[in-house]
Amino acid sequence: MPEIEAKGQTIQLNEEGFMQNPEEWSEEAALALAKAEEDLDSLTAEHWSVIHYIREYYEEKKLAPMVRKVCKGSGLSLTRIFELFPSGPAKGACKLAGLPKPDGCV
Amino acid sequence: MPQSEKPEMTLEDKVKSLTSRDRERILEVFKASLTHEYAAFLQTCAHCGLCADSCHYYLTQKDPKSIPAFKLHQITKVYKKNFDLIGRKLPTLVGAEELSNELIEEWVDTLFGRCSLCGRCGINCTMGINIPYLIRTARGALAAVGLVPPGLQSTVDTAVEKGNNMGISQEDWLETVEWLEEELQKDVGDPEAKLPLDKSGARCMYTINPREAMFFPLSITAAGKIFYAAGEDWTFSSKNYDVTNYGLYNGDDEAAGIMSGRLVQALEELNCRELILAECGHGFNSNRWEAPEWLSRRYGFPVNSILQLIADYIRTGRIKLDPARNQKTVTLHDPCNLVRLGGIVEEQRFILRHSVKNLVEMYPNREKNYCCGGGGGQLAMTRFAERRLEVGRIKADQIKATGAEVVVTPCHNCIDQLMELNKHYKLNVEIKTVSEIVANALVIQD
Secondary structure, eight states, X not given: OOEXXXXXXXXXXXXXXXXXXXXXXXXHHHHHHHHHHHOOSSOOHHHHHHHHHHHHHHHHHSSOOOHHHHHHHHTOOHHHHHHHOTTHIIXXXXXXXXXXXXXXXX | OOGGGSOXXXXXXXXXXXXHHHHHHXXXXXXXXXXXXXXXXXXXXXXXXXXXXXXXXXXXXXXXXXXHHHHHHHHHHHHXXXXXXXXXXXXXXXXXXXXXXXXXXXXXXXXXXXXXXXXXXHHTOTTOOOHHHHHHHHHHHHHTTTOXXXXXXXXXXXXXXXXXXXXXXXXXXXXXXXXXXXXXXXXXXXXXXXXXXXXXXXXXXXXXXXXXXXXXXXXXXXXXHHHHHHTOOEEXXXXXXXXXXXXXXXXXXXXXXXXXXXXXXXXXXXXOSEEEEOXXXXXXXXXXXXXXXXXXXOOSSOEEEHHHHHHHHHHTTSSEEOGGGOOSEEEEOOOTTTTTTTOOOSHHHHHHHHHOSEEEEOSSOGGGXXXXXOTTTGGGOGGGHHHHHHHXXXXXXXXXXXXXXXXXXXXXXXXXXXXXXXXXXXXXOEEEOHHHHHHHHEXXXX
């Protein structure tokens, strides 16, 4: 099973690189996931606005937000979100925000 | 509900704790779903081995457990032990075997983890055995005692409980449609352009894969733009719009019937005359071919893929396309459920020849095409994710050999797997639906 290091702690990922225990998420974990899963060496303010919006939505509702909400909440266009997260909103942005894998064709 | 929130007993623990009553239940359900035709198939395999080279699992893994005849034999030996006279009296003579917990563990690994129900073995079988149907039937028997791998089962449960397989609330769906309608109006420069909802009496009712609304909405606006250009009289339902049906994959006919039945009910309530299915391979196979069986009823309306509709628009001049707008070299991936198992083979080619400058086929193609590896519920079963990428190597090699810059496929499930193959095998291609390509080539007429 893959794992990442954040704040000196080992974080377990599932076979698809999603966090096994979403409550272990931190900004350091997001950075480590960005490197491991999206091949990004650093995260910009735009990345963080998406990640923080998704994370806060998830912590409140225990659900991933619709991409419509992510655009509104982060103030970014759909095209920009796809550029920022090459694997898309689910396997890119939601994964970096420490969400579990959603159900469905993803 | 996210998987991590569910009270977890691992699949392995569940198998270990099965009682003789559970095993009887598996056999009862299996027997009840076998027709005479399929029971005959279970006596027919000649072990010729020709199927081995038809299967993307065996071709990539070279593991004998991935040979279709072996997978079928896992089922056959149990069938013989319980339902065949010689198998019951002289089991060793015919390789019959009792269904033990150890064998059930192997069933889970083989039937869920080494098959994408793509059907390629079936068309290469010298005896014409419908192997994927039998594997699905055995999956359904495992489903009856709760032995479906978690992500696949939770996708079915979410769809049954929430009305769509991603658990999208009605409020979120309506808000997304409204947003996409505004995007469409900007795109076509017409404030009257619509993505109609619950339009009673519309000619056709259109459906989507929930992942479009949730994460990848460009294909919804693309379809809306095509309908707009064709002057189509269509509508979405505000409640039942999910074209997917993971009951096809977990083998649970009752759940499958609930999902497909909702589309029928929505269409009838809205007095629409035709059900149009989004670009979704298994959704097409489920709703076009299987659902009338699950629901034990005849449909009084046609069920068609959006590809058939678009091809008609082109043939009858209802839309005008300029292929010069799609200059990049395009190749086409054939989704197994739509093409080999669904019979929609030439429409997508006809459409692409009218919408792109340069279309190159991958080889083999059409009904002989290889599965991308994402079908059969594989995308939902995290435990088999590594295998899924490994067996997708054939598809990756096929794509590389075309030299194409864009891979087009009329299936959102395939798209997700192709996106992963793109990353894993560094293919450096764009991946799009047919609707997106067509929408880009549309010449909007006044």
